[in-house]
Amino acid sequence: MxxxxxxxxxxxxxxxxxxxxxxxxxxxxxxxxxxxxxxxxxxxxxxxxxxxxxxxxxxxxxxxxxxxxxxxxxxxxxxxxxxxxxxxxxxxxxxxxxxxxxxxxxxxxxxxxxxKGNQVLAGVFNRFKKDVNFNDRNLRLALNLAVDREELVQRGFHGYADPVPAMTPPWAIDYPEDLTPRAYDQENARALLKKANWPEGRKLKLAATKKQTAIAKLIANQIQRTLRLRVDVIIIPEEHEVNWMRIVAEKKLVPAWDILLANATALFYEDTPAFFHREFFGANGALRAGPELPQFNQLFQNMAGEVDKKKRVEVAKEIDRYAFKEVLALFLCIPQSxxxxxxxxxxxxxxxxxxxxxxxxxxxxxxxxxxxxxx
Incomplete structure (x- = not known):
């Protein structure tokens, strides 16, 4: 108005x-x-x-x-x-x-x-990068195991957040109850990073908006402590946020960051992949930073074309299970309102x-x- x-x-x-x-x-x-x-x-x-x-x-x-x-x-x-x-x-x-x-x-x-919040906070992996391979599941899993979500919730959000296994909030109708957030695991995280062949001396670049500065620094410290990687935290100036997000959305240029802290919002209790998963991984997702994912596209089309509510809920759960299994993002939490x-x-x-x-x-x-x- x-x-x-x-x-x-x-x-x-x-x-x-x-x-x-x-x-x-x-x-x-x-x-x-x-x-x-x-x-x-x-x-x-x-x-x-x-x-x-x-x-x-x-x-x-x-x-x-x-x-x-x-x-x-x-x-x-x-x-x-x-x-x-x-x-x-x-x-x-x-x-x-x-x-x-x-x-x-x-x-x-x-x-x-x-x-309970309606925004999911996650890290976008830059799968367009050439010098490091974020298409390698070992690397994505190593980074997920290097994050202590309980510490993140308590120190970063003073207890006012809920850790999630993948993207779907626990309060949603299509939340897969058989999933639980991955536990902090230093030993396996380091072993997986070694398998992923992270280049010697290469810094990890973690980008975030100004509002997320404290959260980004906390995550960076956890990754440095666990994986013994040096992490550069890039804080995006408020006046440049639109340009940064345009680069991610249009996918013409390769962003300079390795991981971008981002969030998406859901407006309904069901069909949540239409708001969360599509935005991060979909063919028309503004936050997708990498080649299209054919299996995800197929699952999403199955959900979009299903008219039976119960069946659509089950497909939506499968989408979250797929995202969890393939570790498609740095899964973090749902901040409370x-x-x-x-x-x-x-x-x-x-x-x-x-x-x-x-x-x-x-x-x-x-x-x-x-x-x-x-x-």
Missing amino acids: DAPGPWGTGPFLLSKGYSSINNVPAIIKKKPFEATWLTVKENRTPSVVLDANQNYWNKNRGPRLNKIVFRNDVSQEQALHLCTTAEGQVDIVTQVQPKDAKKVIMSSYAKLVTA LYAVNKQVKFHPYRTTFELAETEVTVDHWSRRNYPGRA
């Missing part, structure tokens, strides 16, 4: 302000045409106001609030400060960083609300989206204290 409304038919109507994004295409294929969209700019008014839709069809669901104001005039840090140290300014802060969770827990005004919420707000988080339809406030909420009798 790039202009005031009222817009929408859901629980709330956009009545003031706007929030829009500018995207540019990154062309993956010309025939048939396939592309991904990269966000280059976000345009938001200082505030965006939603009013309750009194004609919303599902009265049992909501809306339960008269008005919602999204504040775009404060930074993440300022919003968290306002939510945890006072009331009347900010009631909900999304995307709270794990390092700030304790600050919320100790607050007299706010509580920490957590939800953290929210700072005013203690007088009843907020119900969703795993796949940010919804406020069922959110309500108690009679002790500041808005109701200031306006007695107001619903």
Whole structure:
């Protein structure tokens, strides 16, 4: 939406302000045409106001609030400060960083609300590289065994993440329950690296965005400690992120990195390979960094063409098993979604989206204290 409304038919109507994004295409294929969209700019008014839709069809669901104001005039840090140290300014802060969770827990005004995350964090192997062979399963497995996921979750995410065997979240309908995350194994990791013939003295180049700096350094230290490889951590400047991601998506140039920390998001509880696996390994995957994988393509086509839900779920599980068996990525974890919420707000988080339809406030909420009798 790039202009005031009222817009929408859901629980709330956009009545003031706007929030829009500018995207540019990154062309993956010309025939048939396939592309991904990269966000280059976000345009938001200082505030965006939603009013309750009194004609919303599902009265049992909501809306339960008269008005919602999204504040775009404060930074993440300022919003968290306002939510945890006072009331009347900010009631909900999304995307709270794990390092700030304790600050919320100790607050007299706010509580920490957590939800299982809908983003998978993994390392993309650069299989286009010529001087090292990431098409060798031994090398990919060596690196996976060199990562201590429990340490990653505890130190990198302060416990607010879930390790995964491959790409599918444990909460998804198509999660293969027979898989478990690979354990940290120094001895086998070193033996496999030797089999993979890693060039003597060759550094491993690990790239990540600025937001992932701490996680990248932690993983780099684990790999250095376990495999006795020197690791260069490349932090991508925010102003260059779009160009870096365009190179990965368009696949015309060979990226300079060996492993790229990246994430993908799922919007539904099922058919998760359409969001995670396709993005990392698919023919039209923006994060695929290597030649197409015929077996993966076939499995994905089987899932896409299956109309029976139960059978489609089973094929989706097979896709995750295949990714796990072939060690197609540096499998890491699913970070949890953290929210700072005013203690007088009843907020119900969703795993796949940010919804406020069922959110309500108690009679002790500041808005109701200031306006007695107001619903």
